[in-house]
Amino acid sequence: MQKPSYPEQITIGGRAYRVDRVLHDDFFSINVLYVEPGGGRQILKLSDFRMIGGFLFRPMAAWMSRREYRIYGKLEGVVGVPTLGPRCGDRGYFHDFVPGKPLDRLAPDETVPDDFFDRLVDTYKEMHLRGIAHVDSNKRSNLILGNDGRPYVIDFQVALDRGNGRTLRRRRESLFLALARSDIYHVYKLKARLRPDLMRPEEWALADRPRQNRIYDRIFGGPYRTLKRMIYRSGSTQPRWRRSGNGRDTDA
Secondary structure (H helix, E strand, C coil), X not given: CCCCCCCCEEEECCEEEXXXXXXXXXXXXXXXXXXXXXCCEEEEEEEXXXXXXXXXXXXXXXXXXXXXXXXXXXXXXXXXXXXXXXXXXXXEEEEECCCEEEHHHCCCCCCCCCCHHHHHHHHHHHHHHCCEECCCCCCHHHEEEECCCCEEECCCCCCEECCCCCXXXXXXXXXHHHHHHHHHHHHHHHHHHHCHHHCCHHHHHHCCCCXXXXXXXXXXXXXXXXXXXXXXXXXXXXXXXCECCCCCEXXX
């Protein structure tokens, strides 16, 4: 894996931030935490294909970064989505740091507040009203339990923008609606696992996998995972989470 390159110091809103640590990195992107003396914290997400010959894919990485930044912009002001910051070169952008813990790193004896999933559903519904389907709601690492007890959604790299163009409009609309339903399905599936005591009767039905998702997984999802395991036998595509000085996992 090639060594990533990112600035040691940046200025946002007239405040100087310096690199604190790398929070997450894999073959396709890196998240770097920046801090400033007043306590402000920003995350730099830098898209990059860090593998042998990866520089050949940098135009694609730049396109992916611009696309994700545009999607974040459409979600500006949605409760539960980090506030967007400025761009950083062709392949990076900043957003607010969310103090908290991704759901995939909850300890066995940890749980979420009673209103956590209701708030999370509200966030997704507002995202859908703005024409964005997250698509990655099945990854617990993309859902954060904030230190304030509220849910936060991050990582829109594979999100779908409903758009307003006429090309393939009907098929795109059908796909968007299916993926929006999938977002909600994954939320209730996770709620059924983490807080079954709070599941309402109608939510059990929503936690049942939609037919479209079963078909998609059979045709695309399963073969994709098999191919990825063949290419990356060591599991090197998985994120590497850094640890803070006290030995605890860092916030995401």
